[in-house]
Amino acid sequence: MTRRSRNDVVAAAGRLFAQRGYHNTSMRELGRELGLEGSSLYSHVDGKQQLLVEVVGRGADFFQDAAQAAVATDGSAAQRLEALIRAHISVVLDYRDEVRTFLNEAYALDEQHRALVIESRDRYEAAFRSVLKEGAADGSFRADLDPVTDSIFVLSILNAIERWYRAEGTVDREQLASRVYQFSLEGIS
Amino acid sequence: MTRRSRNDVVAAAGRLFAQRGYHNTSMRELGRELGLEGSSLYSHVDGKQQLLVEVVGRGADFFQDAAQAAVATDGSAAQRLEALIRAHISVVLDYRDEVRTFLNEAYALDEQHRALVIESRDRYEAAFRSVLKEGAADGSFRADLDPVTDSIFVLSILNAIERWYRAEGTVDREQLASRVYQFSLEGIS
DNA sequence: CCTACCGATCGGTAGG
DNA sequence: CCTACCGATCGGTAGG
Numbered sequence: 057m058t059r060r061s062r063n064d065v066v067a068a069a070g071r072l073f074a075q076r077g078y079h080n081t082s083m084r085e086l087g088r089e090l091g092l093e094g095s096s097l098y099s100h101v102d103g104k105q106q107l108l109v110e111v112v113g114r115g116a117d118f119f120q121d122a123a124q125a126a127v128a129t130d131g132s133a134a135q136r137l138e139a140l141i142r143a144h145i146s147v148v149l150d151y152r153d154e155v156r157t158f159l160n161e162a163y164a165l166d167e168q169h170r171a172l173v174i175e176s177r178d179r180y181e182a183a184f185r186s187v188l189k190e191g192a193a194d195g196s197f198r199a200d201l202d203p204v205t206d207s208i209f210v211l212s213i214l215n216a217i218e219r220w221y222r223a224e225g226t227v228d229r230e231q232l233a234s235r236v237y238q239f240s241l242e243g244i245s
Numbered sequence: 246m247t248r249r250s251r252n253d254v255v256a257a258a259g260r261l262f263a264q265r266g267y268h269n270t271s272m273r274e275l276g277r278e279l280g281l282e283g284s285s286l287y288s289h290v291d292g293k294q295q296l297l298v299e300v301v302g303r304g305a306d307f308f309q310d311a312a313q314a315a316v317a318t319d320g321s322a323a324q325r326l327e328a329l330i331r332a333h334i335s336v337v338l339d340y341r342d343e344v345r346t347f348l349n350e351a352y353a354l355d356e357q358h359r360a361l362v363i364e365s366r367d368r369y370e371a372a373f374r375s376v377l378k379e380g381a382a383d384g385s386f387r388a389d390l391d392p393v394t395d396s397i398f399v400l401s402i403l404n405a406i407e408r409w410y411r412a413e414g415t416v417d418r419e420q421l422a423s424r425v426y427q428f429s430l431e432g433i434s
Numbered sequence: 435c436c437t438a439c440c441g442a443t444c445g446g447t448a449g450g
Numbered sequence: 451c452c453t454a455c456c457g458a459t460c461g462g463t464a465g466g
Contacts, residue, residue: 273461284438
């Protein structure tokens with residue numbers, strides 16, 4: 057077993073924070089996960105809080121990058137919404153630990169970093185809001201939709217996926233994306 | 246200040262578990278919240294884990310009772326779905342602490358109690374699934390809807406409300422219910 | 435309901 | 451990356 061890199065430590069921290077929660081994960085457990093003593097981790101990182109900052113930051117960046125790429129697609133508002141949905145689902149499934157930590161453990165961040173995360177979420181939500189507004193204006197969507205609550209509804213569906221979706225099930229990621237898209241557009245009636 | 250009741254202790258525990266998380270709440274803090282020493286709590290309860298069991302159990306019961314009443318409504322599948330949505334929102338807004346603890350802290354329960362919670366959730370989800378199935382069969386909803394994923398989508402929207410809704414805002418609970426209902430039925434197009 | 439206290443565990447440091 | 455250790459805090463108990 058070769059020496060551990062700082063990246064290994066952050067990745068393992070993401071796994072444990074996602075599975076057991078930040079406050080329920082000790083540095084000794086994290087060490088054990090890597091075959092190290094807890095105290096040895098301090099040669100890789102400054103402390104536990106820094107690990108949380110890093111993991112949550114990665115989650116935030118993944119979403120941010122994915123959204124920017126999706127919004128840059130040319131095409132109708134409907135197509136851009138579909139791209140946003142697809143991108144979000146890819147991030148959730150490809151970076152599950154970071155996403156779960158980002159969604160569920162950000163409360164444990166110190167005030168300044170928590171403020172940054174909230175800012176990042178607002179920006180992300182704004183991408184969805186804008187697409188809905190455009191679509192309402194150009195006739196792709198209902199003219200009387202509410203960009204604020206409706207974008208929250210779409211994002212609620214997307215953020216919950218981490219809680220129930222299993223890759224081993226019968227629904228693959230493509231099907232999942234088109235079901236979310238169809239539900240968001242047409243609902244159940 | 247008169248003596249504290251067991252109920253006071255459970256209610257305060259719900260508040261702290263919801264706000265700060267189970268593992269980040271100490272018995273001493275809980276005591277402080279009630280004007281007591283941490284050790285004094287043990288004359289009211291057996292321990293910290295029991296408090297979690299009780300708070301989460303209350304959350305589960307609130308949802309269960311609300312769903313049973315809503316499903317018993319006579320009327321179309323659409324009307325019963327609307328009743329379920331309305332009931333869920335009332336529970337979320339009236340018992341916020343218990344609901345948040347139920348949704349976010351159940352992972353900290355011991356195995357047996359966690360199994361009970363999962364069972365309770367399954368039963369609750371089944372109520373939504375049944376209504377969707379009925380509506381698909383009798384023509385109230387799309388015949389090709391997927392009861393499993395579509396009920397998860399509706400519940401995702403409902404469960405996320407706790408995370409963003411503020412009673413001080415411009416949307417009251419009636420408006421919120423009808424927006425969720427409309428979105429679930431018709432989507433944004 | 436309080437005081438006094440227990441053993442265990444926590445995040446983190448010193449020194450190699 | 452380890453050993454040895456620190457002060458602080460944890461859930462909980464004894465005895466009143």
